[in-house]
Amino acid sequence: MPPRVVLTDIEGTTTAIAFVKEELFPFAAEALEGFLAAHGGEPAVAAILDEVWQAEPGREPVAVLRGWMAADAKVTPLKALQGLIWRQGYADGRLKGHLWPDVAPCLQAWAAGGVRLAVYSSGSEEAQRLIFGHSVAGDLVPLFGGFFDTRVGGKRERASYNAIAGALGVAPGEVLFLSDVAEELDAAGAAGMRGCQLVRPEDGTLADRRHPEARDFPEVARRFGLPAHSQAG
Numbered sequence: 133m134p135p136r137v138v139l140t141d142i143e144g145t146t147t148a149i150a151f152v153k154e155e156l157f158p159f160a161a162e163a164l165e166g167f168l169a170a171h172g173g174e175p176a177v178a179a180i181l182d183e184v185w186q187a188e189p190g191r192e193p194v195a196v197l198r199g200w201m202a203a204d205a206k207v208t209p210l211k212a213l214q215g216l217i218w219r220q221g222y223a224d225g226r227l228k229g230h231l232w233p234d235v236a237p238c239l240q241a242w243a244a245g246g247v248r249l250a251v252y253s254s255g256s257e258e259a260q261r262l263i264f265g266h267s268v269a270g271d272l273v274p275l276f277g278g279f280f281d282t283r284v285g286g287k288r289e290r291a292s293y294n295a296i297a298g299a300l301g302v303a304p305g306e307v308l309f310l311s312d313v314a315e316e317l318d319a320a321g322a323a324g325m326r327g328c329q330l331v332r333p334e335d336g337t338l339a340d341r342r343h344p345e346a347r348d349f350p351e352v353a354r355r356f357g358l359p360a361h362s363q364a365g
């Protein structure tokens with residue numbers, strides 16, 4: 133049976149790791165102090181800074197944020213702040229959301245064929261909407277029926293996937309989760325979801341051999357009986 137829902141990761145799955153690490157993260161790092169100086173008094177930003185204080189009491193929030201950035205920590209306040217900073221870059225054209233060329237045609241074919249689509253990324257919901265809304269393939273946000281971030285839980289925790297299935301109103305077994313990271317697929321599998329590892333050697337990802345694997349989205353479609361894009365290879 134083909135999956136009713138495809139739940140996709142972003143970095144390493146729809147989008148090059150290099151884009152996230154060499155464009156998105158440096159963009160936020162370079163803008164950090166200036167952004168906080170300009171927007172630190174706004175309620176959304178102040179709430180994030182409050183979360184940073186609570187996470188590391190007594191330390192300067194900027195130093196805490198810089199430490200998290202250096203460690204690529206998937207912590208909710210950092211991810212929320214990065215999303216707010218990237219918003220400016222997408223709005224004025226300095227950022228354009230990278231997608232591998234095979235991704236948008238398949239997402240469109242799957243949605244047109246009645247498959248429900250959702251995103252689960254460590255990037256904040258806002259960051260997810262931005263990357264798909266300002267993507268190299270245009271605005272893909274309308275294709276998705278759900279955007280899940282670390283507020284639902286960590287990507288290596290089984291409970292996060294059960295919560296996502298519950299929010300989507302489907303049984304976990306009806307969901308196919310796509311990711312480049314084996315530990316995330318382990319957690320999704322423990323929750324009862326099917327999984328497929330995207331292995332794109334040109335992006336530096338390696339097969340772990342514990343999960344079904346595909347080199348691109350057309351191969352995912354073939355393996356799991358999803359609608360094929362007319363030009364899918």
Ligand SMILES: CSCCC(=O)C(=O)COP(=O)(O)O
Binds near residue numbers: 143252253263287
């Ligand atoms: C939403 S694009 C930025 C992705 C990001 O911030 C990140 O940490 C990557 O996480 P993912 O779960 O997509 O691998």
Ligand SMILES: [Mg+2]
Binds near residue numbers: 141142311312
């Ligand atoms: Mg990933």
